[in-house]
Amino acid sequence: QVQLQESGPGLVKPSETLSLTCTVSGASTSDYYWSWIRQPPGKGLEWIGYIYSSEGAHYNPSLKSRATISEDTSKNQISLKLSSVTAADTAVYYCARDHWERITNGWKYYGMDVWGQGTTVTVSS
Amino acid sequence: QSALTQPPSASGSPGQSVTISCTGTSSDVGGHNHVSWYQQHPRKAPKVMIYEVNKRPSGVPDRFSGSKSGNTASLTVSGLQAEDEADYYCSSYAGNNNLVFGGGTKLTVL
Numbered sequence: 001q002v003q004l005q006e007s008g009p010g011l012v013k014p015s016e017t018l019s020l021t022c023t024v025s026g027a028s029t030s031d032y033y034w035s036w037i038r039q040p041p042g043k044g045l046e047w048i049g050y051i052y053s054s055e056g057a058h059y060n061p062s063l064k065s066r067a068t069i070s071e072d073t074s075k076n077q078i079s080l081k082l083s084s085v086t087a088a089d090t091a092v093y094y095c096a097r098d099h100w101e102r103i104t105n106g107w108k109y110y111g112m113d114v115w116g117q118g119t120t121v122t123v124s125s
Numbered sequence: 126q127s128a129l130t131q132p133p134s135a136s137g138s139p140g141q142s143v144t145i146s147c148t149g150t151s152s153d154v155g156g157h158n159h160v161s162w163y164q165q166h167p168r169k170a171p172k173v174m175i176y177e178v179n180k181r182p183s184g185v186p187d188r189f190s191g192s193k194s195g196n197t198a199s200l201t202v203s204g205l206q207a208e209d210e211a212d213y214y215c216s217s218y219a220g221n222n223n224l225v226f227g228g229g230t231k232l233t234v235l
Binding site for chain 2: 035037044045046047050058060061062094098107108109110111112113115116117118
């Protein structure tokens with residue numbers, strides 16, 4: 001059974017860098033795509049980006065290069081860094097397994113089929 | 126990239142059917158079958174209910190079904206039950222290693 005657990009500071013000052021970690025159990029981080037998603041208070045979901053070990057990371061263009069997603073295979077963890085944060089970055093941050101599977105004529109996408117419980121990050125001085 | 130367009134709210138009585146739409150463009154919904162739907166109860170993480178437009182993960186009731194026509198995907202919940210009251214989000218692959226969510230629809234069971 002795959003389980004994900006997000007961790008990191010709950011309070012970050014404006015202009016600083018938000019750093020979160022997602023610890024994966026029950027699966028190897030190198031075998032799947034892993035996404036970060038956030039949800040501002042009372043608002044909808046926003047995809048931040050994903051990483052796949054052999055391909056690197058890809059990001060939502062709207063974040064304008066502020067996001068960095070990385071993988072630590074020795075710890076089986078996925079990390080998110082978001083620089084130059086403002087109050088607009090206040091949100092619940094989720095990590096999720098983004099289940100892509102290569103098939104004969106392309107890809108099959110099972111969706112984000114395992115989610116962490118989420119961690120709340122507030123940007124405030 | 127712009128968010129996919131969903132109605133902010135939908136409602137139905139127990140036992141009825143309700144359909145939620147999700148409109149995108151030929152670059153996302155219309156151009157790929159990698160469309161998913163998620164259910165989110167208050168203060169909970171989302172749960173995938175439909176993937177690849179119309180496929181249900183194991184454990185999801187067959188009351189939930191998905192479809193797509195052109196640039197619009199739809200989620201239909203038949204035989205509404207009280208526990209179906211939740212927020213629903215669509216998502217689509219948008220090409221160039223991008224994913225996009227819809228704005229979400231609050232489903233109320235009257």
